[in-house]
Amino acid sequence: MNATYVRYELLRLSRNKRFFFFSLGFPLVLYLVIAGSNKKQVLDMGSFSLKFPLYYMVGMASYGAMIAAIAGGARIAAERSTGWNRQLRLTPLRPSVYFGTKVFTSYLMALISIALLYVAGISYGVSIELARWFEMTGLILIGLAPFVALGVLAGHLLTVDSMGPALGGGSAFFGFLGGQWFPLPNHGFLHVLGECIPSYWLTQASHVGIGGNAWGITGWIVIGVWTAAASVLAAWAYRRDTQRV
Amino acid sequence: MTTHLASPPTTGIQLSGLTKSFRSPDGPVHAVRGIDISIAPGETVALLGPNGAGKTTTIDMMLGLLPPDSGTVTLFGMTPPQAIATGAVGAMLQSGAVLRDLSVRELVDMMGSLYPKPLAVDETLELCGISDIAARKTHRLSGGQSQRVRFAVALVSNPDLLVLDEPTVAMDVEARRDFWATMRTFTSRGKTVVFATHYLEEADSYADRIILLAQGRVVADGPATEIKATVGMRTIRATLPDADIPALEALPGVTNVETRGEAVILNCSDSDGALRALLPAFTAARDIEVSGAGLEEAFLQLTSDDDTSDDDTGDDDTGDGPDVEAAALDDSEMTR
Numbered sequence: 001m002n003a004t005y006v007r008y009e010l011l012r013l014s015r016n017k018r019f020f021f022f023s024l025g026f027p028l029v030l031y032l033v034i035a036g037s038n039k040k041q042v043l044d045m046g047s048f049s050l051k052f053p054l055y056y057m058v059g060m061a062s063y064g065a066m067i068a069a070i071a072g073g074a075r076i077a078a079e080r081s082t083g084w085n086r087q088l089r090l091t092p093l094r095p096s097v098y099f100g101t102k103v104f105t106s107y108l109m110a111l112i113s114i115a116l117l118y119v120a121g122i123s124y125g126v127s128i129e130l131a132r133w134f135e136m137t138g139l140i141l142i143g144l145a146p147f148v149a150l151g152v153l154a155g156h157l158l159t160v161d162s163m164g165p166a167l168g169g170g171s172a173f174f175g176f177l178g179g180q181w182f183p184l185p186n187h188g189f190l191h192v193l194g195e196c197i198p199s200y201w202l203t204q205a206s207h208v209g210i211g212g213n214a215w216g217i218t219g220w221i222v223i224g225v226w227t228a229a230a231s232v233l234a235a236w237a238y239r240r241d242t243q244r245v
Numbered sequence: 246m247t248t249h250l251a252s253p254p255t256t257g258i259q260l261s262g263l264t265k266s267f268r269s270p271d272g273p274v275h276a277v278r279g280i281d282i283s284i285a286p287g288e289t290v291a292l293l294g295p296n297g298a299g300k301t302t303t304i305d306m307m308l309g310l311l312p313p314d315s316g317t318v319t320l321f322g323m324t325p326p327q328a329i330a331t332g333a334v335g336a337m338l339q340s341g342a343v344l345r346d347l348s349v350r351e352l353v354d355m356m357g358s359l360y361p362k363p364l365a366v367d368e369t370l371e372l373c374g375i376s377d378i379a380a381r382k383t384h385r386l387s388g389g390q391s392q393r394v395r396f397a398v399a400l401v402s403n404p405d406l407l408v409l410d411e412p413t414v415a416m417d418v419e420a421r422r423d424f425w426a427t428m429r430t431f432t433s434r435g436k437t438v439v440f441a442t443h444y445l446e447e448a449d450s451y452a453d454r455i456i457l458l459a460q461g462r463v464v465a466d467g468p469a470t471e472i473k474a475t476v477g478m479r480t481i482r483a484t485l486p487d488a489d490i491p492a493l494e495a496l497p498g499v500t501n502v503e504t505r506g507e508a509v510i511l512n513c514s515d516s517d518g519a520l521r522a523l524l525p526a527f528t529a530a531r532d533i534e535v536s537g538a539g540l541e542e543a544f545l546q547l548t549s550d551d552d553t554s555d556d557d558t559g560d561d562d563t564g565d566g567p568d569v570e571a572a573a574l575d576d577s578e579m580t581r
Contacts, residue, residue, distance in 0.1 A: 004358035012346040083340045086310055091359040091402065092332045242310045 002097060009101050013109070016075075023071040023109060027064030028116045031056060035124055050210055054128070057121035062140055062206035063180045064117060065110040066199060067171050069147040072106035076155025077163045080241065085156075089242060099152065099238075106148045107141070114140065128209050139205035139214060143223055146198040147174075149230035156237035174199035198226045256322045257437060258284040258307070258406065263316035264461075265302050276302040278461035280316070284439065286405070289432050291448035291469070292441040294458035300441040301339060303458070304410050307439070308336055320406060328406070332360040335404030337412050343383045343391045343398075350379040352394065357401040364403045372427050373397040388415040396424065400431065407431065409440040413447065425451050448472075479516035479537050481523065483530040485509050496522045508532075 013019075034056060041052040079085055088098065114137060128136075150170070158166055175181050177190075178199025184190050194200040201219040208214055215223075265277040277299040284290050292300045305311035307318055309325025320328035328334050344352055350366060357363035370376045373393050378386070386394060392415045399407060413421045428451060432438055442448050448455045448469065455472040457465035465472055486507045493502045498515030513519045516535050523530060 002358060005355060008347060008351060008355040011351070012344070015346040079344065082343065082345075083338060084344050086338055087336070087398065089310065090308060090329055090334055090336045090338075091356065092330050092361070093359045094330075243305075 002093070005093065005097070006101055006104070009105055010108075013075075013105050019071070019075065023068045024064075024113050024116060027060050027067065027113060028120060031060045031117055031120055035121075039124055048211065051126070053121055053124040054126045055210060057117055057124075057126055058136065058206035058209040059180060059203070061114050061117045061136075061209075062143075062199075062202045063171075063175055064113040065140055065144055066147050066174060066180070066202055067167075068109040068113040069106050069144045070151040070154070070167060070170060072102060072109065072148065073151035073153070073155035073158075074160075074163045074167060075105075076102065076152060077158055077160050080156070081160045086242065095235075095238065099234075102152055103148050106151060107144065110144050110148075111141070132209055135214065136206060136209040139208060140202060143198060143202040143205045146223060146226035146230050147202075149227055149234050153230055153234040153237050156234065156241045179203045196222060198223055256319075257286045257288070258282070258321070258439070259317075259319045260303070260307060261317050263303065263306055263318070264314045265299075265306060265311065266314055275461055277306070277313075280458075280461070280463055282456060282463065282466070284437065286321070286437050287435050289428075289438040289451065289453045290440075291452035291455045292439065292458055293443065293445065293448040293455050293472075294441075295443055297460075298458040299461040300443075300458055301410055302461075304336075304408055304439070304441055308334065308408060332362065332402065333405045334408065335399040335402035335406070336408040337395050337399040337410065339410040339414075343386070343394055345382075345384045347383055348380050349375055349383060349386075349394050349397075352383055353397050353401050356398045360402045360404075362403055364401050366401065369397050369401040372430060373400060374423050374427070389417060389420050392416055393420070393424070396427070400427075404436070406437045406439070409438070411441050411443070413442070413444075421447075479513050479535055481511040481513055481516055481519055482532075482534045482536070483509055483511075483523070483527075484532045485527060485530045488527070492526070493523075496526070498522070 035053040038052045038056075043050045043052055043055055076085075118133075154163065154166055154170070174197060177184075177194050177197045178201075179194055180199055180203050184194050184200075195218060201215055201223055204212060204215060204219060260280055260282040263277055263280040264275075266273045266275050268274075276297075280299070280303055292303065294300050302311065306313045306316075307320075307325065309318070309329065318325055321333055323331070323333075325334075344355075347355065350370065353369055354366045357366060357369070364372075367376070370379050373396050375390065375393050375397060378390060381390075383391070383394065392412070396409075396412065399409070413424055416424060425447075428438065440452070449472075452469050454467065455465070455469050456463055457472060484507050488504065488509050490502050490504070490509075493499065493509060493511060496511070496519050498513050498517070498519035499511045500514055501512050503510045503512075511519055511523070520533075520535065523533075
């Protein structure tokens with residue numbers, strides 16, 4: 001690892017105010033407004049009941065983290081558009097360090113997003129057992145891996161112009177099919193499809209915070225396969241991406 | 246790769262049989278049609294040619310950014326990626342490459358940190374004349390300033406080979422002069438420099454050697470003075486009423502003669518020789534002027550020589566595409 005390079009990447013990240021606001025502020029503001037106006041509501045889940053701020057916090061944590069992770073790609077697309085990527089390739093910087101730094105900054109953004117939502121949730125009276133906090137957060141971070149890779153892939157494949165629609169469409173697709181927006185039916189086609197989508201498992205990970213179970217073997221396989229496939233594609237996109245944009 | 250280039254390398258740069266075509270709606274565009282160049286360490290070489298000559302494509306292949314259709318590139322005996330991995334290569338590409346959200350100093354420091362033996366940041370800023378804007382954010386620079394910053398980014402790597410693609414394009418006259426003064430300091434340290442330009446003056450003043458490219462081929466290669474003589478066709482203009490045209494055409498060094506009223510214009514391959522012969526033979530000649538022809542005319546003349554054998558069927562390096570293809574291929578428009 002090159003400490004100076006990583007330090008400047010973080011510095012650049014912290015100076016990009018708009019990026020910060022939209023990838024971190026959006027889920028947070030949404031949570032504060034919606035959960036704030038339903039603070040006392042209790043959801044009847046059949047066998048048990050849930051306070052709305054808790055239910056909405058875990059959902060937003062997984063969705064916000066996913067958006068923050070994918071959004072890393074927008075930064076890459078912007079860097080490519082200035083020819084920076086070509087310049088960087090003429091340096092001895094190893095691709096592994098380049099990717100490592102991108103993954104690190106994407107994860108950092110996701111982690112900040114999660115932390116902000118946790119703090120907001122606690123301020124609304126949410127409480128979860130400490131062990132569950134950790135289990136939920138750990139699983140969410142693992143479940144983010146395919147989205148970080150998809151972000152890098154999109155960043156090297158798309159231009160700045162197409163990045164907006166792609167991010168919007170992508171996060172809507174994953175948000176809907178993964179049951180992040182509203183719960184999917186427990187059976188049938190949508191459920192089967194959802195189980196093949198990594199955002200579904202991200203939702204399941206967040207449900208650990210509300211008494212759900214950790215992933216079974218299917219979850220690990222889906223996350224593993226998506227991560228591997230997206231990483232291979234991202235590496236391919238990076239290799240071919242040496243020409244003028 | 247264990248070779249670490251602490252001392253200047255002994256083998257230079259070899260481009261052998263390079264070709265590259267691009268697809269376009271009007272059929273393949275042969276950007277580079279067979280280029281062989283060998284550059285010794287320490288040389289400063291200009292790639293001179295008009296837009297669409299294949300300069301940028303050649304540089305992209307030299308740096309490993311573009312895979313050639315055929316041919317090979319070695320830099321100091323290594324492949325481009327290997328040479329780059331050792332930190333032996335620094336480059337200033339044609340577009341962009343100024344990263345946002347950093348100050349000038351931070352950007353230069355960040356780039357330097359990626360290389361094994363970078364120049365000091367302050368020294369680099371000083372050399373490039375940007376010490377005064379060191380604290381400014383990179384997205385608040387003028388065109389000329391960001392060009393200097395891009396140069397600093399290339400220079401801080403302290404490379405054995407520095408490649409510059411049209412480095413002075415956005416600079417005014419003064420900036421251009423400062424830029425080349427900096428380059429002189431750099432090349433005096435025994436570095437190898439390859440730069441692309443379409444200014445003959447620039448190539449002539451700053452390169453030891455000029456490689457003239459036109460339509461994807463090397464059309465001339467030699468010491469700057471020699472190329473300038475080839476390219477820089479000179480004309481002698483004199484007032485000479487009732488001149489004996491055939492006698493003028495017979496003078497040594499004269500290729501043809503035109504008349505403009507009482508004036509004659511001698512197009513010369515060797516203006517010195519022509520002038521020596523002219524003066525004793527035509528004592529009535531007065532108001533004599535010797536001037537260089539423009540680069541564009543010279544290109545036209547050089548490239549019109551091999552236009553007669555056009556065939557646009559093959560992708561091979563001897564296949565000649567129609568002129569319009571290469572001419573239409575503006576460097577900035579080529580994508581993948």
